[in-house]
Amino acid sequence: xxxVLETKNINKYFQKPVxxxxxxxxxxxxxxxxxxxxxxxxxxxxxxxxxxxxxxDTDYSGELYLNNxxxxxxxxxDLSRIRNKHIGFVFQFHYLLSEFSVLENVMLPAKKLAxxxxxxxxxxxxxxxxxxxxxTLAHQRASRISGGEKQRVAIARALINNPSILMGxxxxxxxxxxxxxxxxxxxxxxxxxxxxxxxVVTHDEDFAKRTDRIIQMEDGMIIN
Amino acid sequence: MINWKVILNIARTHLLTKxxxxxxxxxxVTFGIGAYITxxxxxxxxxxxxxxLILNQTxxxxxxxxxxxxxxxxxxxxxxxxxxxxxxxxxKPKQSQTKxxxxxxxLNYLKSDExxxxxxxxxxxxxFYLSGSIELGGNLVGVDVMEEARLYNLRDYIVKxxxxxxxNTENGxxxxxxLAGKMSLAPGDRVQVSTVKGDVFPLKIVGIYQSGIADxxxxxxxxxxxxxxxxxxxxxxxxxxxxxxxxxxxxxxTMANVLEKQFNITATDxxxxxxxxxxxxxxxxxxxxxxxxxxxxxxxxxxxNILNMLIYEKMKDIAILKAxxxxxxxxxxxxxxxxxxxxxxxxxxxxxxxxxxxRMIDNVAFETEALPTITTYPINYNIWYYVIGISFALLSxxxxxxxxxxxxxRIDPVRIIRGT
Numbered sequence: 273x274x275x276v277l278e279t280k281n282i283n284k285y286f287q288k289p290v291x292x293x294x295x296x297x298x299x300x301x302x303x304x305x306x307x308x309x310x311x312x313x314x315x316x317x318x319x320x321x322x323x324x325x326x327x328x329d330t331d332y333s334g335e336l337y338l339n340n341x342x343x344x345x346x347x348x349x350d351l352s353r354i355r356n357k358h359i360g361f362v363f364q365f366h367y368l369l370s371e372f373s374v375l376e377n378v379m380l381p382a383k384k385l386a387x388x389x390x391x392x393x394x395x396x397x398x399x400x401x402x403x404x405x406x407x408t409l410a411h412q413r414a415s416r417i418s419g420g421e422k423q424r425v426a427i428a429r430a431l432i433n434n435p436s437i438l439m440g441x442x443x444x445x446x447x448x449x450x451x452x453x454x455x456x457x458x459x460x461x462x463x464x465x466x467x468x469x470x471x472v473v474t475h476d477e478d479f480a481k482r483t484d485r486i487i488q489m490e491d492g493m494i495i496n
Numbered sequence: 497m498i499n500w501k502v503i504l505n506i507a508r509t510h511l512l513t514k515x516x517x518x519x520x521x522x523x524x525v526t527f528g529i530g531a532y533i534t535x536x537x538x539x540x541x542x543x544x545x546x547x548x549l550i551l552n553q554t555x556x557x558x559x560x561x562x563x564x565x566x567x568x569x570x571x572x573x574x575x576x577x578x579x580x581x582x583x584x585x586x587x588k589p590k591q592s593q594t595k596x597x598x599x600x601x602x603l604n605y606l607k608s609d610e611x612x613x614x615x616x617x618x619x620x621x622x623x624f625y626l627s628g629s630i631e632l633g634g635n636l637v638g639v640d641v642m643e644e645a646r647l648y649n650l651r652d653y654i655v656k657x658x659x660x661x662x663x664n665t666e667n668g669x670x671x672x673x674x675l676a677g678k679m680s681l682a683p684g685d686r687v688q689v690s691t692v693k694g695d696v697f698p699l700k701i702v703g704i705y706q707s708g709i710a711d712x713x714x715x716x717x718x719x720x721x722x723x724x725x726x727x728x729x730x731x732x733x734x735x736x737x738x739x740x741x742x743x744x745x746x747x748x749x750t751m752a753n754v755l756e757k758q759f760n761i762t763a764t765d766x767x768x769x770x771x772x773x774x775x776x777x778x779x780x781x782x783x784x785x786x787x788x789x790x791x792x793x794x795x796x797x798x799x800x801n802i803l804n805m806l807i808y809e810k811m812k813d814i815a816i817l818k819a820x821x822x823x824x825x826x827x828x829x830x831x832x833x834x835x836x837x838x839x840x841x842x843x844x845x846x847x848x849x850x851x852x853x854x855r856m857i858d859n860v861a862f863e864t865e866a867l868p869t870i871t872t873y874p875i876n877y878n879i880w881y882y883v884i885g886i887s888f889a890l891l892s893x894x895x896x897x898x899x900x901x902x903x904x905x906r907i908d909p910v911r912i913i914r915g916t
Contacts, residue, residue, distance in 0.1 A: 323910045328819060349823050356821020363913060367816045369506075371513040381820040383502040429820065441913070 275340065276437050276469045277302040277325060282334035284320060294320050295332070296492045302437065305467040307459065309480040312489035319441055321489070322473045326359055326439055327351045339436055356385050360430030364442040367426060370415035374401070374425050377414050382432045393432075400428040404458060420451030427458060431468075438462065440472040444479060456482065503826060506817075507833040514806060518838060521802040525842025525893065526849055528795030529885045532788035533850020536881045538857055539784040541874035543777050549708060552649045554766055555616075555739030556748045559596065559755060562762040566590045599735035602759055606740055611747055614647045616640050618737040619724045625717075626688040626696065627679040634675065634715035636689060638724025641670075647741045650718075657683050657703020667723055668702035674714035676704050689727070697727050789888075795842075796892040803835055803900040814904055815912035828905035835897020836890065843889025847882050 284295040294317045302308050312318045323329040325336065327343055330351070336343045338358055343351070355361075368377045378397040382388060388396070401407040404424045409417055414425065423443060430438055438459075444452035456479055462468040463484075472483070480486050488496045511518045565587045571577055596602065599617060606615035619638035624631040644650040645659040654670060662668045669689075671681060681687055683701050690696045699719065706713055719727075725734050740755075742748055748765035756763040767774070807814070814827055858875040 319914065323914070326819070328910050349825065352818070352821050352823035352826075355819065361819050363816075363819075367812060367819075367913070369813050369816065371509050380502070380506075380817075383505075384499055384821050384826070386499050386502075433821075 274304045275301040276304050276306075276338070277471065278337040278340075279325070280335040280337075282321070282324060282332055282336065284317075284324065284329075284332040294492050295324070298334070298492075298494060300487060300494060302469055302471050304469055305463060306485065307463045307470045307483045308472070308485045308487060309483040310471065310473045310487045310489060311475070311477070311480050316489040317492040318473045318489045322439060322441055322471070325471065326361055327355050356381055357433055358436040360427075360433070360435040360438040362423070362426050362430050362438065362440040362443040364445040368414040368422055368429075370413070372414055373410070374406070374412050374414055374417065375410040377425060378429045378432055381429060385433050397428070397432060400431050401425075404428050420447055420454065423447060423451065423455055424458070427455070431462070435468075437469040437471060440470070440474075442474055443472060444474065444476060452476070452479065499826075503829050504833055506830050507837060510806065510810070510830070511834055511837060514809075517802045517806065521799050521838045522842035522845065524795040524798035525839055525889050526845040528788075528791040528892075529843050529846025529889050530849030530853060531791045532888070533847060533881060533885050534853040534857070535788055536784050537850070537854040537875045537877060538873065539780060540878065540881075541876035543780055544876055545870065545874040547777060548649075551766070552652075553707065555648070556742045556745055556766045557740040557752045557755065558764050559602070559738040559740065559759070559761050560736060561592060561594055561596060563589045563592070563594070594736050595730075595734050596736065596738060596761060598759075599738065600733050602761075603735075603738060606738070611742055611744070611751065613741045613743050614643060615738055615740045616643045616647060617721060617735040618739060619721055619728070619730075619734060620736050621724050621728055622692050623727075624690045625675060625679065626690055631690070632675065632678065632715075634672070634717065636669070636724055636727070637716060637718050638721040639718055640721055641718065644718075648739075653705055653707050654703050655706045659703075661702040662718065662720065665700055665702050666720070667697070667699050668719065669699040669723075670703045670705040670718040671701050672713040672716050673704050673706035674710060675717065676701075678714070691727055693729075695727070695729070699723070792888050792892050796896040799835060799838055799893050799896040800900065802838075803831060803897055804903075806834070807831060807900050807904050810904075811907065811912050814907050815909035818907070818909040819913065824905035827907070828901045831901035831904050832894070832897050835893045835901065839890045839893025839897075840886075842893075843886045846889060847885055850882075850885065 278301040280299050282295055282298040283293070286292040286294050298321060310318045310322065320329070324332050327336070327338075328351075330344075330348070334344070338354065343354060346354070368374075369380070372380070375394070375397055378400060379393050382393040382396065383390075398407060398410065401410055404427060406421055406424050406428070409421060409425070414422070417425070423446075427438075427443075440459075444455050447455065459470055459472070460482075463470060470483075472479075474480050486496070487494055569582070569584045569587070571582045571584060603615055603617055606612050617640060621636045621638065623634060623636045625634055626632075641650065641659050641662045651659055655673060657670070662670055669687065671687065676682065679687065681701055683703055685701050686698050687701055688696055688698050705716075705718060707716075721735075722732065725732055728734070740751075742751065745766060749767055752763040752765035755761065817827055817830075818824070854875045854877065857873050860873050861871065862873045863871060
C-alpha cells in the first residue's frame with residue numbers, strides 16, 4: 273500500500289532549558305486511507321512529532337516524506353504551500369479567526385491556494401459544512417458558536433483543499449463525550465467515504481482503540 | 497504568488513473589528529500631517545510675503561556711480577617718488593558726477609538683452625518738503641512709473657490713487673505715507689518741494705505711497721522722471737540709477753560683474769544686498785520642518801504601538817494562518833497593509849484637515865500698518881507640500897509598521913499553538 277507520510281530516523285533535541293533528546297530515531301509511515309492514532313504519556317514527544325510531521329517545526333534531523341516527496345530542507349515559503357495544499361490540521365482548541373464568519377474561516381485556506389474561483393470555493397465550503405451538518409451556521413460569526421460546532425468548522429476548514437492527510441492534535445481533548453463521539457464519527461466517515469488518511473494524537477484510549485492503528489510512544493521512542 | 501485580495505481582506509477585517517485602535521492610529525497620522533500642512537503653508541506663506549516685501553522692491557542689479565576716493569593717488573604715479581613711502585592725509589572722494597554716463601544707451605542695451613525682464617531709469621534727488629515754515633528733508637525719486645509698476649509691484653504700495661494718475665499728471669507726486677501724515681496732506685492737495693539749490697516747485701499729490709518700511713515712507717516720494725529732471729534743471733539724459741530685473745534671479749551675480757566691467761560703473765546684485773535675508777528664510781524653513789517631522793515621528797510611534805498591541809492580540813490568529821498555509825511573508829504583508837491603510841487614510845484626512853485649517857487661517861484678518869497690501873494671513877498653497885505630506889505619512893507608517901510586521905512574520909506557530 274502506498275505511503276502518504278513517511279519519516280526516516282527523525283531526531284529532535286530541545287535546547288532549553290537543558291539539552292534534551294525529545295525524539296529518538298523515529299521512523300514511521302502512514303498508508304493512504306489509514307486512520308492512525310498516536311498515544312503516549314505527557315512528555316512522550318507525541319505532539320512534538322506531530323508538529324514535525326505537519327512541517328511547521330523544521331528544527332530536527334532525519335527525513336520527512338509527503339506523498340513520496342522529500343519535505344525536509346525545503347524553504348519556508350514552499351513548506352507553507354505544502355501545508356496549504358496537502359495537510360489539514362485540527363487543534364485541541366478550535367482556533368478559528370473570531371472576527372470572520374464561519375464560511376469565511378472555511379474558505380480562507382482555499383483562497384490562499386487560489387486555484388479555484390471565488391464562487392467555486394464558496395460552493396466547496398458550503399458542501400463541507402453540509403457534510404458536517406453545520407451549513408446553517410455559515411454566516412454566523414465564528415466567535416458566536418458553541419465549542420463542538422467550532423471544532424466541526426475547524427474540520428471543514430482542514431478539508432477545504434482536499435488534503436492528502438488530516439492531522440489532529442487532541443481534536444477531542446476539549447470536547448464533551450457527545451461532541452467527541454460526533455468528531456470521531458466524522459473522521460471515520462471521512463476515511464471510509466473519501467479514503468482520507470488521518471493521523472491523530474490523542475489521550476483518549478477509547479478513541480484510539482477504534483482507529484486502524486495505534487502508534488504508542490514513550491520517552492521519545494515508538495514502542496510498538 | 498502573493499494573493500493580495502485575501503491579504504487585504506484579512507487586513508480590512510482586522511482594522512474594522514478594531515475600529516477604536518484604527519481610528520486612534522489614523523488620527524495620529526491625520527494630526528501629524530494636518531499640522532505639517534498647516535504649519536508649512538503658513539510659515540512659507542509668511543516667508544514668501546516677507547521675501548516679496550523686500551525682494552519685489554529690490555532690483556536684481558542696481559547700477560549707479562559710487563562716490564569713492566581714487567584707488568591710486570596722483571603721487572603714486574610720479575616716477576621720482578617710486579621708491580618712497582607716500583602718505584596722503586585727508587583723502588577726499590574723487591570728483592565725479594552722480595549721473596550715469598551714457599545712461600540712455602546703457603538702458604537701451606539692457607532692454608534688448610534677452611536675459612533682462614526690464615530695466616528702469618531712476619533719478620534720485622535730495623529735496624526738502626516745505627510745510628509752512630517747516631522744512632522736512634527727504635528725497636524725490638523720478639521714475640518711469642508704468643515700468644516700476646510692472647517690474648516692482650509698485651501698485652501694491654500705492655495706498656491711495658493709482659500709478660496711472662501719476663503718469664497722467666505732469667507735476668504729480670506720490671507722497672510717502674509718513675510724510676503725508678506729518679504734513680496732514682491728502683491726494684488732491686499741493687505740496688511744495690525745494691531743491692538743495694533753493695528752487696521751489698509746487699507739486700500736486702496724486703497718491704500716497706506706503707512701502708511698509710517707516711524709514712522710507714518718512715522721506716521718500718515718487719514723481720515722473722521728467723518732472724524731477726526739470727526740478728533739478730537737468731537734461732533728459734540725467735539718470736542716477738538704473739535698476740535691472742532679470743528673468744532668473746540666479747544670473748544676477750555674473751551679470752552684475754559683466755556690467756561693472758563693461759560700463760565702468762558700480763553694479764550690486766541682489767544677493768550682495770540681501771545676504772542676511774536668505775539666512776532668515778532658511779532658518780525659518782528649518783524650524784518648520786523640524787516641528788513637522790517631530791509631529792510625524794510622534795504619529796509614527798502611535799502606529800507602532802497600536803500595531804504591536806494588535807499583533808499581541810492576534811498571536812493565535814497568526815499561528816492559525818501559518819498553520820493553514822499562509823507563509824511568514826503573507827502574515828507580514830497583512831500587518832504591513834494594515835499599517836499602510838492607516839497611513840493612507842490618516843494621511844489623506846490629514847491633507848484635508850491641513851487644507852481646511854490653511855483656508856481658515858487664510859481668512860483670518862491680518863491688518864498691519866507695515867503691510868498695506870495684506871488683509872489676511874498669507875498662506876502658500878503649494879501642491880508639493882501636499883505631495884511631501886502624503887509621502888511622509890506613507891513612509892512613516894511603513895517604518896512604524898515594519899518592525900511589528902517582521903515580528904509577526906517570525907512568530908513560530910508551534911510555540912503559540914502548544915502554549916509554550
